[in-house]
Amino acid sequence: MAISPAPLPADRSSVAPYHPATETAVLIRNLRFCWPGCLVPAVNLRSLELAAGEHLFLHGESGAGKTTLLNLIGGLLLAQAGELQLFGQSLTHLPTSTRDALRADRLGFVFQQFNLLPYLSVLDNVLLASRFSASRHARCIPTPRSEAQRLLDTLELPPSLAARRACELSVGQQQRVAAARALLGRPSLILADEPTSSLDARNAAQLFRLLLDEAGRCGAAVILVSHDPGLAAGFTHHLKLPSA
């Protein structure tokens, strides 16, 4: 674990040598991302390394680029410069289809809100994670359906809700469903973007604990974004992004 925010402007000459290892979940060197038409980079990170199974708490003020960095790591955005590796594979050099497959196989997302397809049932929303990857499907033991039910149970969602349409749930319940989906099929990396920001403190803490416990059980690395430093307690690693 080595973290050092890049000085502004980025010093591109100081690229440190790196050795891709299979146990490295995330590796970042001199990553820069600018929104189109914007001259100031939204993300400018010199170095980040996260080993498999480690939990990173990513915090910083609003506008510091936390969500953007998370989207870059998840391959939802592409950086203009620098190196970003997931499990030894360079995201920037992968074809789009391979990147999509990597996401389906090994990643789990929990967003701040709007995680679920409103027209699918709770159970089908969780099962979405196993729909686009055969290996993810195969890792659901014994079946994706029973594994999804177990996760919903673990996250303390009443079983009666499984057949309900996602749009009928409260926000707190929706976030639990999203967490269950991210955990389905033993992902290698869970990316959570302020998953508890719309919950009250008690519910937030509970969901937090359940998410981290379950991630620890399946050996997944976790990167959690929050603006609330009070949540950082359960994390081994911390990174504060400077304000832009």
Added chain:
Amino acid sequence: MRAILDLALASAWNRRTSLALACLSITLATALVLAVGRMGESARRDLSRTSAGVDLVVGPRGGTLPLLLRALFHMGEATATMQWESHVKLARDPRVAWSVPLALGDTHGGYPVIGTTAAYFQHMRNADGAPLALSAGRPFAGLFEAVIGAEVARRLGYQTGTSLILSHGSSLPDTHDGHDDQRTSTHQDKPFRVVGVLAPAASPVDRSVLIGLDSLTALHLDWQGGVPIPGLHIPAEQVGKFDLRPRSLDAVLIGLHQRTDALRLQRQIAEAPGEALMAILPGPGLDSLWQLLGQIERTLKALGGLVTLVSLTGLVAVILAGLGERRRELAILRAVGAGVRHVVALLMVEAFALTITGLLAGLALVEAGGLLLTPWLRLHYGLGWHVGPRGHEIALLALLLAAGSLAGLIPAWRAARLSIADGLTPRL
């Protein structure tokens, strides 16, 4: 792929109202295009059957088309006539099985009056190829008896026993209003009585009034050169004393024992000394007439094509408009690992399913219309269409299906270009 189909179905059900409207517009456009095409075919068939059974049309030498229009459609003005004796001579030819003489010129309520013989009822056929049938009454037999076509009866509200007065020449309906012409251009002194009403035939006879040639001659005993002879008036009761053989005819329809004789007889008639006559084969004549009318059909088809284009554009518009609402949906799918190809497949499947549903529903609509509506349409308007898809229609539907699916590519292409993160950001 199974996952995509399930998702597409669930997602489409979620937006069922707007999709149903897009589907409906495709349905209606398909039905319109097919119905126009089928009505055109049906009209063409009816047209070609106007001459069913007639092997030759004989008339005064002149233009082919005017003779055809006059003999088969009872339209246009006669520029020359032929003598009754020429018909008698023709009818005696051993190759001729039957002949129907026609004399036109008078009208009633805008409908042409055809002077002919009872042979007309034996040999003329309706658009379905069956012999003419009467829905009421009997063929004319005596003087001043008339048989009217189905449309005449329906439009003018006539039935057997109705008395009617013929007009001389082609006066338009409802124009003889108190004008001085009224006395001089109508045959008010010799009213006719309707003795029979023809069943709908989907042919020009629907719009005709049939009378005997002798009645026609009797009408004009005291006329000369299109006007009544001044000072001469022969009452209806006295016409029987006169020679009522027709003076002149407009055309003679001929049926042969052997159709193969048609060409030789046509040449003989053209080359015969004496009266300048000509004979035409109705089939090729009608074909050239259809060429003339084909412009209308082509216009209708072009309109149908435009309507189809509009409905396909509507389909693209609905899917594209839905894309705005679906930004988040597609982004969530991408975030859980769906590839660009999955998103493209999702949108293409939807366009394909909507198009094929619309096409099949449109086809079903036309077939149902053909089964349920056509008998009524034929009865009242002489319109209608056949049931059962034809080869070229299947090809058209396949083309439309391909076009609809390709139209789905436009929103799919747009969706593929949307960045995933874009869809996850709540927007104002």
